[in-house]
Amino acid sequence: MLKTELQFNQEWTNHFLKQIDEDGPWANWELFKLAIEAENHRAIPSFTGLQAPSHLPHLTPHPYQLEAARRVVEDMNGKAILADEVGLGKTIEAGLIIKEYMIRGLVKKVLILVPASLVSQWAIELNTKFYIPAVVQRKSYVWDQCDVVVSSIDTAKREPHRSIVYEQQYDMVIIDEAHRLKNSRTKNYEFVQHLPKKFCLLLTATPVQNRLDEVFNLVSLLKPGHLGSFENFEKDYKGKEKNPEDEERLRTLIQKVMVRNRREDTGMDWPERIVKTIPITFSPEEEDLYRSVEALKKEPISTRSQFSIITLLREICSSREAAYMTLKKMLEKEALDEVTRAFIHSLIKKIEGVSTNSKAQKALELIQSIEGKVIIFTEYRATQLYLQWFLKEHGITSVPFRGGFKRGKKDWMRELFKNHAKVLIATEAGGEGINLQFCQHVINYDLPWNPMRIEQRIGRIHRLGQEGDVHIYNFATKHTVEEHILTLLYEKIQLFESVIGQLDEILTRLGMRDIEKHISDILLHSESEGEIRIKMDNMKELINYQKEDSDASRKYS
Amino acid sequence: MHQENIHNYLRSYFLANDCRILQEKPGLLNVQLTIELDKELMNRPFYWHYLEKTGGTPRPMTLTLITNQNIEENGEFVHFGAPRLHQIFSSTKKLASSIRLYEDVQTSYQQQYPLHPWLGLNIKISYQCDRKKHRLLSLGLHLVSGAVVDDFHNLLLKKALTPKIPDYAFTVTPIIKPESGLKRLEGVVEMLLAKEDVQWAEEARLRWASDQHLLDQFYQGNTNDQRYEVEKEALRKQYEPTITAEIINGGIFHLVPGIESQPYPT
Numbered sequence: 065m066l067k068t069e070l071q072f073n074q075e076w077t078n079h080f081l082k083q084i085d086e087d088g089p090w091a092n093w094e095l096f097k098l099a100i101e102a103e104n105h106r107a108i109p110s111f112t113g114l115q116a117p118s119h120l121p122h123l124t125p126h127p128y129q130l131e132a133a134r135r136v137v138e139d140m141n142g143k144a145i146l147a148d149e150v151g152l153g154k155t156i157e158a159g160l161i162i163k164e165y166m167i168r169g170l171v172k173k174v175l176i177l178v179p180a181s182l183v184s185q186w187a188i189e190l191n192t193k194f195y196i197p198a199v200v201q202r203k204s205y206v207w208d209q210c211d212v213v214v215s216s217i218d219t220a221k222r223e224p225h226r227s228i229v230y231e232q233q234y235d236m237v238i239i240d241e242a243h244r245l246k247n248s249r250t251k252n253y254e255f256v257q258h259l260p261k262k263f264c265l266l267l268t269a270t271p272v273q274n275r276l277d278e279v280f281n282l283v284s285l286l287k288p289g290h291l292g293s294f295e296n297f298e299k300d301y302k303g304k305e306k307n308p309e310d311e312e313r314l315r316t317l318i319q320k321v322m323v324r325n326r327r328e329d330t331g332m333d334w335p336e337r338i339v340k341t342i343p344i345t346f347s348p349e350e351e352d353l354y355r356s357v358e359a360l361k362k363e364p365i366s367t368r369s370q371f372s373i374i375t376l377l378r379e380i381c382s383s384r385e386a387a388y389m390t391l392k393k394m395l396e397k398e399a400l401d402e403v404t405r406a407f408i409h410s411l412i413k414k415i416e417g418v419s420t421n422s423k424a425q426k427a428l429e430l431i432q433s434i435e436g437k438v439i440i441f442t443e444y445r446a447t448q449l450y451l452q453w454f455l456k457e458h459g460i461t462s463v464p465f466r467g468g469f470k471r472g473k474k475d476w477m478r479e480l481f482k483n484h485a486k487v488l489i490a491t492e493a494g495g496e497g498i499n500l501q502f503c504q505h506v507i508n509y510d511l512p513w514n515p516m517r518i519e520q521r522i523g524r525i526h527r528l529g530q531e532g533d534v535h536i537y538n539f540a541t542k543h544t545v546e547e548h549i550l551t552l553l554y555e556k557i558q559l560f561e562s563v564i565g566q567l568d569e570i571l572t573r574l575g576m577r578d579i580e581k582h583i584s585d586i587l588l589h590s591e592s593e594g595e596i597r598i599k600m601d602n603m604k605e606l607i608n609y610q611k612e613d614s615d616a617s618r619k620y621s
Numbered sequence: 622m623h624q625e626n627i628h629n630y631l632r633s634y635f636l637a638n639d640c641r642i643l644q645e646k647p648g649l650l651n652v653q654l655t656i657e658l659d660k661e662l663m664n665r666p667f668y669w670h671y672l673e674k675t676g677g678t679p680r681p682m683t684l685t686l687i688t689n690q691n692i693e694e695n696g697e698f699v700h701f702g703a704p705r706l707h708q709i710f711s712s713t714k715k716l717a718s719s720i721r722l723y724e725d726v727q728t729s730y731q732q733q734y735p736l737h738p739w740l741g742l743n744i745k746i747s748y749q750c751d752r753k754k755h756r757l758l759s760l761g762l763h764l765v766s767g768a769v770v771d772d773f774h775n776l777l778l779k780k781a782l783t784p785k786i787p788d789y790a791f792t793v794t795p796i797i798k799p800e801s802g803l804k805r806l807e808g809v810v811e812m813l814l815a816k817e818d819v820q821w822a823e824e825a826r827l828r829w830a831s832d833q834h835l836l837d838q839f840y841q842g843n844t845n846d847q848r849y850e851v852e853k854e855a856l857r858k859q860y861e862p863t864i865t866a867e868i869i870n871g872g873i874f875h876l877v878p879g880i881e882s883q884p885y886p887t
Contacts, residue, residue, distance in 0.1 A: 069863065070811055076868040077803050080719045084799050084873070088721070093782055094637035095717035096870060098630065100743055100759075100774055102710040103869050105622045105701075107745065107755040111821060118622075119702025121690075141751045141828060141859065168753040195702050235858075257848055260855040263751075288852055289835025 133160035142263035151527025178240035242266035246278035462487035648689025720872035736875035750825030764795035822862035829860030
């Protein structure tokens with residue numbers, strides 16, 4: 065057995081001996097007693113249990129959050145992936161864990177890396193909810209002089225910051241939206257990999273967005289070797305028949321480093337999700353435009369391949385502006401044969417002939433009938449701009465929101481929406497990391513094909529702090545790609561009502577992580593509507609089958 | 622720590638530091654800081670620097686501390702997690718680091734009485750790996766006989782103590798010098814710890830070894846990799862069990878003889 069060495073701090077001793085020599089000055093007895101009293105209160109009697117809650121009288125964490133914090137400290141030794149579903153309060157769990165380690169004197173310096181848009185929000189939450197003096201990294205000296213620093217990963221990884229960050233002895237590293245680190249070949253990954261991680265939390269709501277090696281990369285960042293070496297992992301889990309034993313083993317391993325709470329497991333009453341499909345009928349001009357592009361599928365490959373047909377079809381369903389932008393970009397390409405060029409021009413002509421936007425019209429009616437605030441999600445910048453203009457024409461104030469906004473601007477836009485505007489129009493990238501629980505209505509103006517992204521959207525409002533039921537309106541234009549997606553896929557598998565974590569598992573198990581590509585293939589390579597329907601039905605059946613399976617096994621676990 | 626305890630603590634702290642209490646009711650304390658405490662707590666060095674340069678009238682601040690959330694008055698809410706309370710805890714410790722006291726005995730016949738010298742230490746032991754806990758020790762060393770007493774602080778709390786030697790008391794010269802007394806108590810602490818259960822440290826080493834093993838597998842002998850070194854060192858910092866002893870405070874106590882005859886079994 066190794067002996068654990070005792071270290072006595074000599075500072076006090078030297079000071080004391082000097083005072084004896086100089087005969088004082090001596091402390092007063094009252095203060096002396098108080099110092100002991102203070103230490104009695106501050107001393108931590110046990111290795112286990114959480115001290116943090118008694119330090120945070122204003123915070124009432126949910127039982128599952130306290131349990132998550134306890135598990136990370138006691139069972140995972142302070143290295144964990146916090147992967148609760150969107151809106152369950154991963155930040156609270158992270159705050160509890162940081163606080164616990166700080167109270168116990170195990171952590172002093174903390175580095176918190178988050179998307180730029182979340183930097184100030186993190187700092188505010190840690191300061192106000194946890195009394196953790198977190199400072200936003202705005203000036204270089206902050207790295208040296210502040211113990212708890214919040215920064216965007218893009219800032220931290222760049223010189224001169226990078227070298228300064230590496231010089232710091234961080235006791236704890238926290239990374240929010242960590243699924244962005246799924247690719248081990250990126251600069252961000254490499255940067256984080258070189259950071260010493262005594263304690264480390266990776267936060268993500270979508271831990272397994274696409275492939276198994278992404279899980280591998282995430283876990284290896286946290287605890288290298290936990291899933292073996294890369295070569296062994298490849299050998300054991302990839303490219304061969306799915307073996308239930310292997311899968312079970314992998315699942316068990318991952319659970320050792322991951323906390324994942326789902327809404328239904330939290331034992332709490334969550335507001336309902338009320339989902340409505342809003343069918344849209346094209347105007348004749350819109351219809352004509354759509355069919356012309358659709359007809360391209362029948363053109364010879366040389367012409368056909370110049371177009372990203374599916375993209376164009378989806379854009380036409382959104383707004384003529386979105387489709388126009390794509391066509392314009394195509395015209396700018398030099399290597400374009402005359403036939404194609406002529407075709408593009410004819411399409412642009414048709415676009416110019418479209419005088420109304422049936423979808424926008426429907427959105428307007430809906431917004432007018434809703435008393436509260438509304439968020440519109442669209443995939444396209446051009447649609448976003450158009451909608452803003454269109455709503456303004458009808459006297460409705462709206463606020464745009466994009467991922468590219470600087471941190472300050474995002475906070476500002478959120479406040480504007482909260483206090484002054486009726487509608488927030490967000491593009492996909494804007495969805496991550498803003499909390500809009502004061503809003504109860506979401507319009508999915510166009511649907512993303514990756515179901516995980518839908519959950520990210522809804523999670524913005526269906527989260528802790530939401531008091532009313534959440535209304536989700538899905539727009540789908542009749543007899544178009546949108547309808548296929550919505551009615552054949554989303555509705556049948558009850559995606560909106562059900563819980564995404566489950567779907568995530570199912571798709572992984574089916575090896576269909578890249579569901580967008582599957583759908584795209586079906587739509588593009590089917591000869592007829594009937595064929596599309598059959599193939600989509602097949603896919604749906606497969607998913608539903610797995611889902612029942614997982615529901616059943618959940619009941620027994 | 623209950624809110625009333627906090628209130629009482631704050632009150633004692635300010636009184637012990639010669640501050641005037643301007644207003645007090647349950648859950649609220651309004652104090653006039655002295656110049657010293659203003660410098661200690663209010664973090665405004667520029668003001669004090671400026672004042673000293675210009676020779677103006679010093680105006681130390683007042684503090685209103687609220688320990689009952691339901692009180693609707695302006696002031697700082699102080700609870701167990703409040704930075705202010707921890708600042709005051711640390712300040713207390715700093716201001717009360719060492720002491721010398723004499724036991725005061727009421728003698729009816731103006732009889733002279735001897736006081737024996739003791740070295741008293743309050744010690745915080747930290748047991749640290751990836752987890753941490755503390756143990757507080759209060760040891761007294763009889764500087765005449767070398768006897769050691771445990772729970773010394775609580776013993777002192779039962780006595781009347783004064784900073785000046787009482788009129789009829791006289792002190793007995795120590796045989797053990799404070800410096801070697803400190804060494805002896807250090808030895809006592811080590812001995813006490815040697816008797817403790819070390820399972821926690823063994824378990825931490827197992828966790829460490831297990832993670833180290835995984836790391837070695839991951840790098841597959843490629844130990845020149847800089848990342849390997851970074852991770853290895855991080856594991857050491859995470860798991861390595863250490864025990865540290867920190868002296869909270871201590872002092873020389875001149876006490877009526879008697880307690881050294883019931884020493885701590887060492």
